[in-house]
Amino acid sequence: MSNVYQFEANSLSGQPQPLADYRGKVLLIVNTASECGFTPQYAGLQTLQASYQARGFDVLGFPCNQFGKQEPGDAEQIGAFCESRFHVTFPMFEKIDVNGADAHPLYKWLTSEKRGFLGTQAIKWNFTKFLLRRDGTVFKRYASTTKPEEIRADIESLLAEQPA
Template sequence: MSHVYQFEAESLAGRPVPLSQFRGKVLLIVNTASECGFTPQYAGLQALQETYAGQDFDVLGFPCNQFGKQEPGDAEQIAQFCDTRFRVSFPMFAKIDVKGPAAHPLYRWLTSEKPGVLGTEAIKWNFTKFLLRRDGSVFKRYAPTTKPEELKRDIEALLAEPAPAA
């Protein structure tokens, strides 16, 4: 079976992070940017993190500069922005490509598992969201215009499912 735990990503601090460390959790994976019209969604993402963190839930943020060059900063600048503007406590990862030939393997997998509108796989803009089940499979893909608070019902439904056998 294909699942998110087969991937590794680099943290914003430059350390490798095997995504298997999130095994058994409901995950919301989001490509982010600090100079986007959707950037205020960081507040909603942080609210979800705070609401559900004690229930085996995490938001994972992946900065990307592919859409209008809206994430121009380096890792230190991104970390400072997320902390000072939104008090982000969820894991943030190193800036990656989410589409095209240099797309991170995680995003190639996510987009093939849950294509977007009309079956297109490509990420169209910042703040595209993927909600994953506890078993590491992709449950649903959400458009950038979908506000984080609109995901609560789906998150709660996945949290209510039994954890997979180890």
């Protein structure tokens, strides 16, 4: 696979969602969790979405329960939590695995494209972030500890690039 547009994931409502629907946008793909110390990052992610959506940017949230069982809810509970607590308007997808044999193909691709600290491929924790260019290729990977506001300059740089 050469870009994100070759993948599909189910929306939080269970509907197949081709990622090709986001063609031409700068994307920030994040594995999320509702009961994590990093969960307040939802607020920062929503701020990025609100700030840059009109310029061709979207956050894509992928709930995951692989780290400390910190996303125990079903799709309805996850959606209600995101809406009521953080007023999330960015697209959220069905809960997936991001590591191991059952990892979603999107995450297998993302982690092979940009490795983490010391060259590790595995996702280390919730709220690991991948920033993608308008052409659907991976620009950069950010650790869980990287706050959404710290990514602004990179987002602005990619938004300023002319689409191919």
